[in-house]
Amino acid sequence: xxxxxxxxxxxxxxxxxxxxxxxxxxxxxxxxxxxxxxxxxxxxxxxxxxxxxxxxxxxxxxxxxxxxxxxxxxxxxxxxxxxxxxxxxxxxxxxxxxxxxxxxxxxxxxxxxxxxxxxxxxxxxxxxxxxxxxxxxxxxxxxxxxxxxxxxxxxxxxxxxxxxxxxxxxxxxxxxxxxxxxxxxxxxxxxxxxxxxxxxxxxxxxxxxxxxxxxxxxxxxxxxxxxxxxxxxxxxxxxxxxxxxxxxxxxxx
Numbered sequence: 001x002x003x004x005x006x007x008x009x010x011x012x013x014x015x016x017x018x019x020x021x022x023x024x025x026x027x028x029x030x031x032x033x034x035x036x037x038x039x040x041x042x043x044x045x046x047x048x049x050x051x052x053x054x055x056x057x058x059x060x061x062x063x064x065x066x067x068x069x070x071x072x073x074x075x076x077x078x079x080x081x082x083x084x085x086x087x088x089x090x091x092x093x094x095x096x097x098x099x100x101x102x103x104x105x106x107x108x109x110x111x112x113x114x115x116x117x118x119x120x121x122x123x124x125x126x127x128x129x130x131x132x133x134x135x136x137x138x139x140x141x142x143x144x145x146x147x148x149x150x151x152x153x154x155x156x157x158x159x160x161x162x163x164x165x166x167x168x169x170x171x172x173x174x175x176x177x178x179x180x181x182x183x184x185x186x187x188x189x190x191x192x193x194x195x196x197x198x199x200x201x202x203x204x205x206x207x208x209x210x211x212x213x214x215x216x217x218x219x220x221x222x223x224x225x226x227x228x229x230x231x232x233x234x235x236x237x238x239x240x241x242x243x244x245x246x247x248x249x250x251x252x253x
Contacts, residue, residue, distance in 0.1 A: 114170055
């Protein structure tokens with residue numbers, strides 16, 4: 001049976017981290033938390049539950065998650081965000097796979113809770129994630145803040161586990177708007193640095209396309225009020241990202 005390190009990055013996560021830690025205790029041989037100098041009770045809660053707690057200044061989601069891997073004692077890793085937790089079915093799947101870890105990595109679904117509502121549409125479920133892997137065979141990539149784990153060429157033999165990561169994303173609509181502001185700040189700068197352009201038409205076309213995709217094509221209307229809000233705010237986020245790209249290019253380049 002393999003030994004499994006559960007790796008989590010945190011910053012001011014006292015509202016979420018205990019739920020996350022409790023959910024992985026049955027499958028983890030160690031829990032590693034890399035924190036970005038939280039000002040709340042995150043460290044106290046982590047140490048209370050026996051997590052190995054480290055700190056490093058935050059320099060990007062991708063960079064921090066790759067750095068967190070280096071603190072793990074074992075090569076086989078389960079990566080979670082602090083606002084995520086394993087449901088019982090996924091715990092059982094992970095426990096079983098520890099006895100027969102024959103793939104390079106394993107995908108699992110993520111189910112998101114939005115202001116108390118479990119979202120089954122809007123393109124949010126099943127939100128397939130590669131979160132369990134042999135860390136010698138891949139790395140975190142993507143464009144901040146949208147990180148993704150990718151296996152190296154030649155190491156892409158993957159499996160799929162039953163069960164869900166439970167994602168407690170937003171407690172209020174204001175939380176969603178605040179994260180949109182934060183993420184679009186990061187994304188717009190990352191896009192400019194990569195030479196991406198933001199023609200004027202994208203400020204109109206992309207938000208409309210995003211709303212239609214979430215609310216109609218991915219049946220967001222079946223999620224009621226939550227589906228409408230998600231679709232509307234996602235459209236706004238698309239608009240804001242391209243607006244900020246244009247402003248950043250104009251004022252700083």
